[in-house]
Amino acid sequence: MKILSLRHLRGPNVHLSRPAVVARLGLDELTGRETTDVAGFPERLLRGLPGLAEHHCAAGAPGGFVSRMRGGTYFGHVTEHVMLELSQRIGRNVSFGRTVSTAEPGIYDLIVECPRDESPESSLPAQLLEAAVELVAAVASGASIVRADLDRRLAALAGLAEREATGPSTTAIIAAARRRGIPVERYGDLSLLRLGWGTRRRLAWAAMTDRTGGVGIDIAADKQTTRRMLSDAGIPVAPGGTATGPDEAVRLLAELGAPVVVKPRRGRQGEHVALNLRTAAEVHAAVLAAGGEVVVERQLGGRDYRVLVVAGEVVAAAERVAAHVIGDGESTVAELVARVNADPRRGMGHSRALTRIALDDIAEAVLARQECTTGTVPAAGTRVRLRDNANLSSGGTGHDVTDRVHPDVARLCLRVAAVVGLDVAGIDLRLPDIAAPVPPTADPDDVAAGVIEVNAVPGLRMHLSPVSGRSRDVGDAIVRAMFPGGSDGRIPVAAVTGTNGKTSVARMTAYLLGGGGLRIGLTTTDGVSLDGRTVYRGDATGPRSAQMVLGDPGVQAAVLETARGGTLRRGLGYDWSDVGVVTNITADHLGQDGLGSVEDIAHVKALVAERVRDGGTLVLNADDPWVRSLVDRPRVRADRKRVVWFGADPQQPVLVGHLGRGGTAYLLQDGWLVQATGARRTPLLRVAEVPGAFGGAAPYAAVNALAAIAAARAMGAPAGVVTERLTEFEPRVHNPGRGTVLRLGEVSLFVDYAHNPAALAAVLRTLERLYGRDRCVAAATLPGDRRDDLLAASAQVLADGVTRAVLYDDEDPRGRRPGEVSALVEREMRGRRPNLRSVRAEGYRAAVREALRLAVPGDVVLVLYEKLTPMLEHLEELGAVPVEAPPVLGLRPAPVRLAGAGTAAS
Template identity: 55%
Template sequence: MRLDHVRRLSGPNVFLPRPVVIARLDLQGLTGHETTDHPGFAERLVDALPGLASHHCSAGRPGGLLDAMARGTYFGHVTEHVTLELSGLIGREVYFGRTVRAGGPGDYEVILECPRDEPTGSPVVERLITLALRIVGGALAGRVPDPSADLARVAAVHEEERLGVSTSALARAARRRGVPVRRVGALNLLRLGYGRYRRTVWAAMTDATSAIGMEIAGDKRLAHRVLADAGIPVPEGRVVASAAQALEALRDIGGPVVVKPLSGHQGEGVHIELCTPPEVVAAFAAAAGDGGTGGDGAEVIVESYIPGRDYRVLVVGGRVSAAAELTAACVTGDGTATVAELVERVNADPARGEGHDRPLTRLALGPTELALLARRGHGPRTVPADGERVWLRRNANLSTGGTSRDVTDGVHPDVADMCVRAAAMVGMDVCGIDLRLPDIGAPPPADHGAAGILEVNAAPGLRMHLAPHEGTGRDVAGDVIDLMYPAGTPSRIPVVSVTGTNGKTTTVRMIAHALELDGRRTGLTSTEGVYVGRRVVHVSDASGPRSAEMVLGDRSVEVAVLETARGGVVRRGLGYDRADVAVVTNITRDHLGVDGTESLDDLIDIKALVAEEVRRGGHLVLNAEDPPVAALADRPAVRDRDPVLRYFALSPAAPVLAEHLRNGGVGYCVEHGWLTEARGADLTRILPAADVGGSFDGHAEHVVADALAACAAARALGVPVDVLARALRTFDPHTRNPGRGCVYQVGSTPVLVDYAHNAAAVAAVGAFVERRWGAGGVAAVTLPGDRPDDLVIETARALAGTFDRVVVYEDEDLRGRRSGEMTRLIVQGLREGRPGVRTHPMGDLKGALTSALDIAEPGEPVLLLYEKLPPVVELLDTLGAAGGLSGEPVGGRSDTTITDSSARTTTPSSQ
């Protein structure tokens, strides 16, 4: 078997609302083989990975996979389960897997769940699949593979790139509260919320953490001075820059003392309870980091040693969130095991890991630990007495192997007040207070030498409180999130997601225009680029998840309107979760044969994701006249969201819409020439259909349909009727919707520029041309080459239904086609659609438009279909084209008298 490639869907997708990877496998020589064709294979595989025996598979019970292999199953399916088992063995908790055929007989796609916050570029899953293939291959060859060495290497990569304990807890706490979470790259940096409510947090440091507070906390002596000035007890101490000064401090302060780096962290370089000059000199050298020479230069703190117990108090938002008593790294003898064996035994606890990746840190026997053991008469091979506690460190710090005991409920109010005051004086919203005193449950002793705050820690670790070695874990991560998003504070802006085969770009532009006129700063993604507040910020085909994330990460955006195209959904998933309004314009045959999309049903499943990912109780806008779209309301995943259905249709008699209105639902249609909002039998007129910008007196019915969809979405977000009417009336296609239904005047010839590139879109444009000009005209066309031959021919046939003279040209991007191939297919389709059609092959855009203008009779329209808009605009400019239609306003206006509706009309509502 061979792994061809892996792609990651980072957002909600057609398989899961969580990230997945899709691995393409080529079974090669195992094509057509099943597990029963290889006696002993299943037994050897389970011997190598015993956990496979408990896999449920489709049986829904432990042992399901064993049964499947006994009956006979294919090897892509086996590889899926082996990969899931390997993931679990390295602590990568994922459970979903599926294997499906793809392409040729031996081609399979294995879909595997991924951890939510695994970096996008992580190599872990690819290495796990590669290892799974080797294990399966080994079992097929008659061996019982041992994956331990290879798996350990993958586990090391996973440990290095996974979120730290604190950051992971913050991500979970945010998601429990419904706050969107995105990890930034491979960092422990989280982006929370959407748009104007976006916040960031890095471990326990929030975007509101004071930079000055960070500086004060990072300078231990400055922090002590700030606290002492406020009357908060701190150890007596001084900063020294030489061994001689350290000895002078020892004489002045009196022993015992503590020697530590001025700006150290995680307990490194801290030496406790020193009384003699040699101890202080050695400690100074270690704290100064000069390799033990005792030289001058580095700054070190020498301060009085406060006896008592070590505590860490976490202060979040001006209150004590949790408190823990800390115990330094140690082992307890049993009378038989050596110190080294006891350390190994403690480190076997899965809760212990390297650095901050686990609730506890592994014990070490490094120089610091060995030196302390030697001073106490021990070594690695010493056998401590039963019950004897052997200290490996003097400073109580989790980073050096210490443990914690939760004492939150026992903190004395006076101690809590002291810690809260300390955090306020330093200026920290979240901080960890290290203090020593006899008992945290009693008032601090009046003698400042008997109690004191040792350090104020910025970005404090949370793991000692989340999972203490003893006592109750505390939801301190939730407290940090609640500080950032107090009760009642939103974390999301309204999100509108629009999908469909045709009309997406026009619809999102109409919605965004209405929202901007309503005074809301809008972020818009479309096939032409990303816009924020009507200004383009990124030019590209921006209808995928990266563009959505760009808008949702912009702190100036108040509402997001996202064009959501098929390609982005298939290749990367959605760029958001839980839209407030989901719109599906229509679903027709297009993009078949691309990205594994083989049928209309496949397209429906892809587009349905937008409807299924609407928030519970949100709004779902569906085209009542498009059966596949209307049927989305009955999908189980959509019904589970219980959205407010808002149907639209050109005709109020459309059966789905009519039934919906009879049941008291909300719908949008053209009633007696007016765009109308219907709530059951109550009607609210919005504006005449003929007044919709770009509809050309209502002749462009597909534009009117897009306007109805936009009405439904805008009204769902509370845009008032009068504002919505003004937005649609001023929707000038040249400025608001370039490249979609724009008419230019070249001499006496109107040139209609449109992006139609499938049969349904071409038919709609053709119908518009016939209604507006009374007949067809000349077309200059290109079509995208990444469609199957039958769809290209079908689109050309639809084109021939309106146009009897067609100039065919090829786009610069052939999308994998040979030169001349698309021209041949288009001409074939045109002739199938209209045997007498006159075709004129041309080499490029300029030649095609020039030829079409020459062929057209005076006043006869020319349709120009394009692939890239900028060259079209540039060419029209060189031809002296003007926007508008023979002097009338662009898009046209109607003076038609509108007959009043016989139904009762209500006063416009803001809902």
């Protein structure tokens, strides 16, 4: 077996609502074979991975997978389950998997869930899959799993998983945000989070927020500056000073009196902090170990406490106890430490609730002061310290004392955070008892209890998972401070999908919303724009582009064109939308990404409808049978959403029934765009006045306008603003490349992106209405990644609508041989219409020139392009100029008959 490809779906996708990887697997020598064809396969696999016996599989109960293996199943399916089991073994809690066959024998797609916040760039899924493939292949060849080898490999994978996972503090903030419905994005494998969207976006890096002042962080990082500021404010701090070398530190020892504490002036996490120093030699050694400038303080008596302040509120407090072991009269110190470190809550660094205790030089020095070594056997009940400082990062433990904090202590801590300038602060104190007030003192050199340190970005572990006492939801406290008043951090979002018209609908929706003064973020096939300015050019219909918009702090509402390719290859770029628009569903892209039928396309497009939030709005095309069928899909849950239909046929039964129940729809009726609610009809704009509809010659443009109006209204745009804004929409400026009309001498040019049979048919009908029959010349290209039958269908539509054609190939042949697509299209067009004049040209420039040579005055040249900007630049070079509107032949204004017309209520 071998892995052919692997891609990460970062958000909701067609398989499940959580991230996943899709791996393509080639079975090679195992093609066509099942587990029953290999003697003893299930037994050997289960001996090495006994946890597989608990896998449910399709049976829905433990043992289901084993039954499948013993009854015979293919090896791609086995690999999926082994990957899931290996994930569980390393603490990567995932359970969903699915294996599906492809059109090619022996090739399977494995879809396996990923942890929600695992980085899309993580190599862990690939490494787990590689391990699973190797194990299954080895067992299938007759080998047994060597437990020691497997354990070593799993240990390495577990280490990688732990390093990449979010730490306890970040995990708590993520969990609290998601309970509130706040969208969360993690940046790579960092602890940096983006919470919320657009103008409501906030950033957090562990327990630091984007409102944490840089000045406050710098003050807290400088222990001497912190001491001086607090002392000047009348806050009790330990007497002390700074030293740049051992001699100065020893002088401070003499002035302050033993014991003293030596710590780096800019240290962190208790590193190189030395306590209980009583002699010049000890101070000298501590300064050399710390390096650089140090702070020397008198060591205060009492207990170590940490108080967490968030946005002017004490939210948690813990007593910190230094790393230690308790003797049992039988075990050595080293054995006791090993036993403590075996606690699954302990890990390396800050990845788990507690940190493992290290038996290093520092521990040995602390043991020596207690006349112990790592080989000493302490008496039963004897506490043996391994560290002097109580930091969790050096193996200490936290014990919750939040409910015991004296009001005077709480007020003191609030003052400390305010003086230093931190919205989130961890304040370390030495006190006889946190339940009693801080002893008053009139002499700053005679402080017996007080503040010993202030921490920016404090660790939250001791409050989330105390060894004793209640866990405190400090992640929620931070999120509440960032999003006051119950805000979910979201901005209005509309997602637009479909086969044809989605770019036009997305652009028009964004333009209509902009009339309300909102700054709109827009993604389309052609790029990303923010407040009407293009910031990125290229196909921007996938999750990366959606995140570009949703992550911009200036965006107040977003309109996201959401195409098939990005959805299938990377998933959605958002969790929920407020409005989901589906324009139509027709045959296109068949043969790509496993799409074999229009039903498959509908399944992909349905994802946009599924991810409209409860209470949101579905805007659906009543004229399209595949779109109509979406409301019957269980995962769409149309009963929990508001459905708004749009369409050109006011007699469509689903639309008539919907209005009969008091629903809302947007219709073309008697030459008008109409808002219908129940029996009420409100005229909005004449079809002849719809920009881009060419006086009614392009009804598809009017239908696109209906969809955009419905979406904008669902997002709160007032009806009057929408109608006025629609009349100001300039297709050439705001929707370039979709029905753009130019003039060169006495010949018109109609530039469009139609590239499938339905779109081509609509455009060619429009050109016949505008210019008459047999007046159209095509300079045409079609994308090479379409199936031959789809290209043939497009070619036949072209042959029916044009009399002369110049065919050229895209610069990117998309897997085809040079000239292959144009040859296929020409062959099909001639077969459909033998008298058709057709030639092939090299590139778009030659094609346009030849098409213009074939045209006569009064003709129109249909220009189909691969890339819009180069094509428009070339047409401009030739002297083509924009025109407001072409002549409309044979169209008469439709009579106005609006039964029940009235003013809309909203």
